[in-house]
Amino acid sequence: MRGHIQIWFFGGILLLTYGVLIAATGLWELAAPPAQEAVLWQLHAPIWWGGMMAAAGLFYTVRFRPR
Amino acid sequence: MSLASVPAAALAAFFQTPVTQSLVHLSGVDIAIIAIYFAMVIYIGFYLKSASNTSEEFFMAGREMTAWIAGLSFVSANLGALELMGWASSAYQYGILATHWYWIGAIPAMLFLGIVMMPFYYVCKTHSVPGYLKLRYGDGARGLSAVCFAFMTVLMSGINMYSMALVMKVVLGWDLNFSIWVSSITVAIYVALGGLRSAIFNEVLQFLLIWLGALLIPIMGLIEAGGWTNLKHQIAARMGSTNYTHLWSTTAHFRDNPMGIHWTGLVFGLGIAISCGYWTTDFLVVQRVLSAHNLRAARMAPIIGAGFKMMVPFIVILPGLLALSVLPFHLVPQDVAVATGQHSFNEVLPLMLVRYCGPGLLGLGVTALIAGFMSGMAGNVSAFATVWTYDIYGAFLNKKASDSHYVSMGRWCTFIGVLISVGTAYLVQHAASIMDYVQALFSFFIAPLLGTVLLGMLWKRTTKAGGFWGLLTGTCTAIGLFLWVHLDPSALRYVALSPDAKAMAEDMYRALWSFLACVIVTVLVSLVTEPRPIAELEGLVYGASNVPKEHDDYWYQKPIVWASMIAVVFVVLNVIFW
Numbered sequence: 001m002r003g004h005i006q007i008w009f010f011g012g013i014l015l016l017t018y019g020v021l022i023a024a025t026g027l028w029e030l031a032a033p034p035a036q037e038a039v040l041w042q043l044h045a046p047i048w049w050g051g052m053m054a055a056a057g058l059f060y061t062v063r064f065r066p067r
Numbered sequence: 068m069s070l071a072s073v074p075a076a077a078l079a080a081f082f083q084t085p086v087t088q089s090l091v092h093l094s095g096v097d098i099a100i101i102a103i104y105f106a107m108v109i110y111i112g113f114y115l116k117s118a119s120n121t122s123e124e125f126f127m128a129g130r131e132m133t134a135w136i137a138g139l140s141f142v143s144a145n146l147g148a149l150e151l152m153g154w155a156s157s158a159y160q161y162g163i164l165a166t167h168w169y170w171i172g173a174i175p176a177m178l179f180l181g182i183v184m185m186p187f188y189y190v191c192k193t194h195s196v197p198g199y200l201k202l203r204y205g206d207g208a209r210g211l212s213a214v215c216f217a218f219m220t221v222l223m224s225g226i227n228m229y230s231m232a233l234v235m236k237v238v239l240g241w242d243l244n245f246s247i248w249v250s251s252i253t254v255a256i257y258v259a260l261g262g263l264r265s266a267i268f269n270e271v272l273q274f275l276l277i278w279l280g281a282l283l284i285p286i287m288g289l290i291e292a293g294g295w296t297n298l299k300h301q302i303a304a305r306m307g308s309t310n311y312t313h314l315w316s317t318t319a320h321f322r323d324n325p326m327g328i329h330w331t332g333l334v335f336g337l338g339i340a341i342s343c344g345y346w347t348t349d350f351l352v353v354q355r356v357l358s359a360h361n362l363r364a365a366r367m368a369p370i371i372g373a374g375f376k377m378m379v380p381f382i383v384i385l386p387g388l389l390a391l392s393v394l395p396f397h398l399v400p401q402d403v404a405v406a407t408g409q410h411s412f413n414e415v416l417p418l419m420l421v422r423y424c425g426p427g428l429l430g431l432g433v434t435a436l437i438a439g440f441m442s443g444m445a446g447n448v449s450a451f452a453t454v455w456t457y458d459i460y461g462a463f464l465n466k467k468a469s470d471s472h473y474v475s476m477g478r479w480c481t482f483i484g485v486l487i488s489v490g491t492a493y494l495v496q497h498a499a500s501i502m503d504y505v506q507a508l509f510s511f512f513i514a515p516l517l518g519t520v521l522l523g524m525l526w527k528r529t530t531k532a533g534g535f536w537g538l539l540t541g542t543c544t545a546i547g548l549f550l551w552v553h554l555d556p557s558a559l560r561y562v563a564l565s566p567d568a569k570a571m572a573e574d575m576y577r578a579l580w581s582f583l584a585c586v587i588v589t590v591l592v593s594l595v596t597e598p599r600p601i602a603e604l605e606g607l608v609y610g611a612s613n614v615p616k617e618h619d620d621y622w623y624q625k626p627i628v629w630a631s632m633i634a635v636v637f638v639v640l641n642v643i644f645w
Contacts, residue, residue: 004118007136007268011275014107018100018279018431025096025427038425039393040287046427049283 012060019054097430112257125262134364138371140355143270147443155416158387162311171338176346181369186614191606196350197458203523204534213458224447225491231440259481266449273438280435281382287423288389301392327569336575340582344513366626452480514578515541518585533593541585
């Protein structure tokens with residue numbers, strides 16, 4: 001399917017968007033901890049998980065961007 | 068395996084849950100994550116419409132998919148959310164034995180498809196599995212198979228839709244009608260616009276989402292439990308048995324394991340009859356591989372899929388095992404949960420999700436569940452549209468229409484298929500037992516069809532009459548055995564070879580007997596009927612076909628090398644968790 005956007009670009013955009021949203025939520029929770037904390041909240045999973053998603057998403061978005 | 072293999076009784080009970088309060092409360096960011104997913108899938112549908120103008124583009128995705136995309140789609144079409152929740156529940160009840168449905172019940176069959184069967188499916192350029200039957204056995208076998216498949220597929224799609232609505236009701240408190248209509252309209256839009264290509268794109272996205280949404284549960288769970296070795300000790304101490312973490316050592320006798328299964332049933336019934344039947348002849352999954360851009364990609368796709376399939380227990384079975392250790396309360400059967408207000412086995416995955424995931428991550432997990440359900444529906448509907456248009460409408464009702472007419476028919480079929488699915492969803496709402504019967508019905512055709520397709524591909528002597536009578540006998544055998552046990556439960560000792568056998572063992576042996584019945588009758592009838600001339604079997608049968616040679620630059624590019632590596636890892640994993 002020449003000339004069309006590849007699926008990996010769509011995947012990259014989705015990962016990047018979700019990663020930023022989740023990491024931002026994790027950072028926000030540092031300043032305003034939730035009333036009910038999840039188990040192992042002290043590991044701050046949203047920050048590193050969201051960060052990894054955003055990094056992977058950024059890579060795929062750039063690598064497979066429409067040219 | 069598909070919904071058809073999920074413990075039906077457990078899931079049926081889940082559907083009777085009276086919802087008093089939802090398990091999960093979503094925040095604004097969670098809802099934004101879900102909304103972004105819906106916007107993305109609909110956009111993809113509109114975007115791909117311009118690339119779905121011919122029948123080859125609409126029904127076969129232009130046969131342009133790479134091995135990776137076809138492979139991820141192949142495994143993703145089967146990775147529904149209901150299946151994830153069902154098997155996590157089974158892992159909580161039966162331990163690591165549930166892993167058999169992902170390993171022996173999938174990996175050998177997927178490798179067999181890639182290495183042995185795919186060249187024939189691909190070289191004959193068929194559009195569908197019924198299409199192959201037409202080339203090998205004629206219009207009768209094609210028509211029978213196509214009608215059964217089309218009928219069952221829309222029913223399964225409706226069941227999937229209803230299941231999703233119920234899970235959303237139990238987990239999120241959403242209204243049933245809202246979930247059914249929003250999901251069905253979304254699926255109808257993106258499949259009708261973009262065809263198989265759109266379905267495949269969304270399946271790849273769903274695959275990413277499921278892994279990202281679910282992978283955090285085992286990671287956090289293992290941290291909390293203190294690693295795999297500690298987890299095993301904790302489960303043994305809490306359950307008073309070490310059987311929960313062994314795959315094979317408890318299967319020497321039916322009564323030695325909680326599933327009531329035996330290794331012969333696992334290897335021959337599940338590993339050969341059911342697994343090969345599903346992974347190599349169910350058009351829903353085979354269609355994804357047929358969309359590959361060349362033979363090498365078509366052979367590599369199931370092998371890549373097998374590699375990922377082997378890892379799925381990490382996000383499905385392990386959370387169930389972790390729940391045995393880390394949850395501060397015991398989960399109970401559904402009827403007890405309804406009576407006492409406790410949590411049931413079926414809620415294990417959402418409970419573990421809520422345990423470790425706060426706002427944002429929770430939205431991701433819920434989106435993964437929704438994506439799993441919707442891609443399951445899309446897979447069914449796109450396969451239905453293809454089989455209806457090519458193998459029923461185009462083959463029997465209107466043979467000489469233009470290509471654009473068939474594309475138009477495919478788009479309308481998608482909407483009609485979704486509408487029938489919605490109708491089925493409401494039908495099941497009023498008679499939940501229908502779901503069990505539909506799942507059983509689906510399983511009746513799978514194992515015998517394997518015998519028919521396999522003999523057709525591997526034995527030149529197989530005749531048209533042999534194929535037809537073998538398929539009919541195998542299907543009747545499956546139905547007969549099902550009815551026998553249904554009417555007289557004590558017959559289980561004959562069907563599954565032991566009075567200690569349980570429902571899952573019955574499924575395995577019923578599939579095995581129906582497969583054998585099909586093979587024996589096909590062989591016998593073929594031997595006494597006139598075979599087709601060898602020249603007519605070109606591209607269809609082993610020994611009568613010139614399969615194009617693949618020219619790989621390096622040894623490590625060969626499909627057989629990758630398949631061998633996957634096979635070695637498969638054996639090693641089974642030994643490790645023996």
